[in-house]
């Protein structure tokens with residue numbers, strides 16, 4: 001499996017339309033990859049809360065159109081990152097899109113854990129409710145978005161649904177970069193899965209982004225990691241390593257489900 005992780009710089013001096021064109025061209029340059037991954041909310045920036053309503057699009061809006069075409073032009077599976085989705089009958093959602101090499105939508109995932117506690121995304125967007133996996137030729141992807149990375153039960157649910165490669169599309173801030181790397185490795189080790197985590201570079205809404213997109217194998221080894229700036233991280237990995245790791249060190253089989261809560265004295 002050859003993956004290209006496109007760590008986009010999201011800065012305010014570039015318009016959404018210009019960035020969409022630029023990113024589409026970067027995706028086209030990845031012809032020959034099996035999988036291309038983009039970050040969270042790269043049209044607006046994940047922390048540009050005021051832009052969410054202004055730039056929200058229907059599912060099949062301009063980003064969908066541009067990314068479907070880029071995927072088919074390049075002939076790649078494309079995780080196109082997420083968009084601020086305007087549901088005509090509901091709230092905004094932070095929705096990731098996955099396209100097949102023919103440009104058809106293979107999956108849409110609405111972010112389940114919204115960031116911001118009592119402000120920002122947590123109040124401006126609705127929460128998704130459904131886990132999403134996608135079968136691509138060599139592996140099954142399990143989808144997640146940024147803050148989801150902190151919630152191990154989501155990833156366990158994805159593994160129970162057959163995921164072998166956990167994709168994290170993110171806009172993670174520099175301030176918590178150490179958590180990003182640590183959690184990506186933890187999710188890989190505990191789920192005996194590949195983790196492909198794509199963040200943004202640049203600064204928007206006054207929040208410097210961490211970059212440092214990372215690909216981790218099921219043993220927790222870092223196969224590749226980007227620097228702080230805009231970069232295309234390319235990595236080849238053997239998807240068969242999930243099965244061999246799970247066979248040779250079968251910790252997932254030792255789960256004890258249905259534990260009782262502590263008894264009151």
Ligand SMILES: NC(=O)CCC(=O)C(=O)O
Pocket residue numbers: 040046114115145146147148150170171172173176179
């Ligand atoms: N966009 C996000 O979900 C940010 C998450 C974050 O900053 C954190 O978990 O820390």
